[in-house]
Amino acid sequence: MAQMQTVGIRGRFFSFIRAPKGPGDSGSYLYLRDGMLVIQDGRIVAIGPTNEVEGTLPPGTIVTHYERELILPGFIDTHIHFPQTQVIASYGTQLLDWLTRYTFVEEQKYYDPAHCTRQAAFFLDELLRNGTTTAVAYGSVHPQSVDAFFTESEERGTCMIAGKVMMNRNAPLGLTDTVETSYADSKTLIERWHKRGRQRYAVTPRFAITSTQAQLEAAGALLREFPDVYMQTHLSENLDEIAFVQSLFPDSKNYTDVYDRVGLLGPRSLFGHCIHLNEEELQRMADTSSVAVFCPTSNLFIGSGLFDMASTEKSKRPVRVGLGTDVGGGTSYSMLQTAAEAYKVLQLKGQNLPPATAFYMMTRGNADLLSMGGEIGSLECGCFADFVVLDSKATPAMLHRMETIGDMIEEELFVLMTLGDDRAVRATYVQGRKLHDRNLA
Template identity: 85%
Template sequence: MGVMADVEQSVGIRGRILSFVRAPNGAGDEGSYVYLRDGMLVIRDGRVEAIGPASELEGTLPSGAPVTRYEHELIVPGFIDTHIHFPQTQVIASYGAQLLDWLTRYTFVEEQKYSDPGHCSRGATFFLDELLRNGTTTAVAYGSVHPQSVDAFFAESEKRGTCMVAGKVMMNRNAPPALTDTAETSYADSKALIERWHKRGRQRYCVTPRFAITSTQEQLEAAGALLREFPDVYMQTHLSENLDEIAYVLSLFPDAKNYTDVYDKVGLLGPRSFFGHCIHLAEEELQRLADSRSVAVFCPTSNLFIGSGLFDLANTADAKRPVRIGLGTDVGGGTSYSMLQTAAEAYKVMQLKGQNLPPISAFYMMTRGNAEALSMGAEIGSLEIGCFADFVVLDSKATPAMLHRMETIEDLIEEELFVLMTLGDDRAVRATYVQGQKVHDRQNSS
């Protein structure tokens, strides 16, 4: 995987194509998506130039334009991960701890290595390889406290032509000295990174105070100042993940009404703000997130692995005061880079909550839904004309167990999607494309 090739030539991709047009209203909502049984994408200059039945579009291609055919696979928009930690690739699968102990024993130890630019570069290469191998073409990622981690991440993303959202972690207390900055340096470093990378090609900056425990009031105010100074950047942090965490936050901020209020007072809520986890929120906090159009990110594999709790999707999205919701892997607390596996665990969490997650809703969440949460619905997350041609080719018969199960499938949309999200993982990703260029091919992958 390397530098993007020339993307100006028109090309065709032919096969079964699925793309969502709106959020599904439950299982069986065929109006929420477009499905072409024999469809074609025409791609030029990295974007979708046309989409429709192959019989109508193949003849419109310029003479000699290449056409790639996927006869049996399913083509869907590239997956979007709205919460993941770039420096935690070697923290994943760390045994036996809940959140605060887990951070101290594993995460803070590993993240100190990102003071080394060479380590940052190697980590970024692995990280982007792994995302693309799993069909993820956009992610909202945490860097380490070191600015060079974000430089390495964006530089690697820029080479591949991917759209990534990321930021340097801000943390000035309750962490090892080698991982702390100050309110002043975190502001200055973040501002420099914004000026260097935000809207440079497809890269987007995300102001990133790790969470209230590791930031003083002064540093959180610095984060709010950055959002006011650069209103089109994003913001990410953690909120209400663990009961001990919540108690600790309230002891550090005794004047706050609740955990959400800590961030609200300094101006961190808003439509471009992503709050990871949001498991144990009171009604007043949910109302405030809804009013501010902030995004609560559901991270099921992490919540289960670290024992934090079960996200209440139905209550969070309640029509009386709906909170916008994203879906994320939260690697390395999360246990898989695969958005398919993340959706499978989300389904199980919903079952434990007495709720249900239809497969079309899950696939909407990890494509158009997450794009809408990023306010990028016109750019990514669907295969509409004008969108970047970021897509993944899925093989629902990738393993013996999947092939065996598919022999009984009659509905080649909803039942097939459920097989993919329940039994699928990186092996189900036949190929991944960014701006119409193949950046991962399972058959040629080592």
């Protein structure tokens, strides 16, 4: 058997051990000012102070040294639309009109497999350029969009979760399927891609407006047939959307109940937005361990409303909350910029988002929501070596601000999330391979 190649990375490392209880909770994370990460066969086999680890390296090990940057687990985006790369920055409407005027027009192009391949390559490279190594992504209604996405992801070695959108009404003919074809196409994609290497499948009814009761029931049937797949959809993003859903499902108690009746709630179910949920809906989300995904840049850009983090903590057990970009309603692929907008949204709600909590959400927190702790989201032995190298002095303004901070790590994190974007991403690694280098881009 051939000996596994060993790779060493030296630098400053930051990774969470558990969720921080608030600002200054240094017991929640590992911070190594001069550390060494050792990688074999794409996974982390050792991490610790350089003076303890360096002597254990096999002779001839190549070590890459990042002298001033900060190395963290790769970012995880729990809500993003792969077919909307050319919808981002579309002017001037709110949700339902925005979908009709821009999104549905663009997504019809994904009938063409060559277009799907070009867009998937751009999308995945853009994620890596922003330090995102795992994402939960929507495809278009076309199965070939998901085939192209997973093919490109497999080539890069990234861990991705995605699914074909199911939608059989209230959309253009070129974007609709049927109950039968949506079930059959989704099942075929699950059997082809779910757990093929690092790829994972998400059953993906777009939202209740574009699926009949029968199609939502078909989505629930897929979850029962394949209980380890994920489910993703949208919930309670816009007030007009909520009213439309109520008119389409008059027998349901509320928007959440539409999904609950067909078995779509659960610990592997991710619901984008969740801005306007009432107490009963929040309690039901908590009781089923369902995930609400906070998408601040999208909520602000489309004018949907302000996410209320405090409301998710009022039930007997908190609602699990993830963080996502929601490109192309969202305005940035950067999880750093997404965290910055999340901070501002919560400030407007009289709440707060400490930098440690924000970075926990986009790394270990999002990994745990996906039941992938121990695989991604941490710099721990056994995890895949997916990590991002961040430069907190990437711009003149960041460098100027950092002159006053020194070695205060949580202050540095706040600078990164407030002033940082793709320019702050020095490099991105997947399974120990450098797939993005800012200096070579």
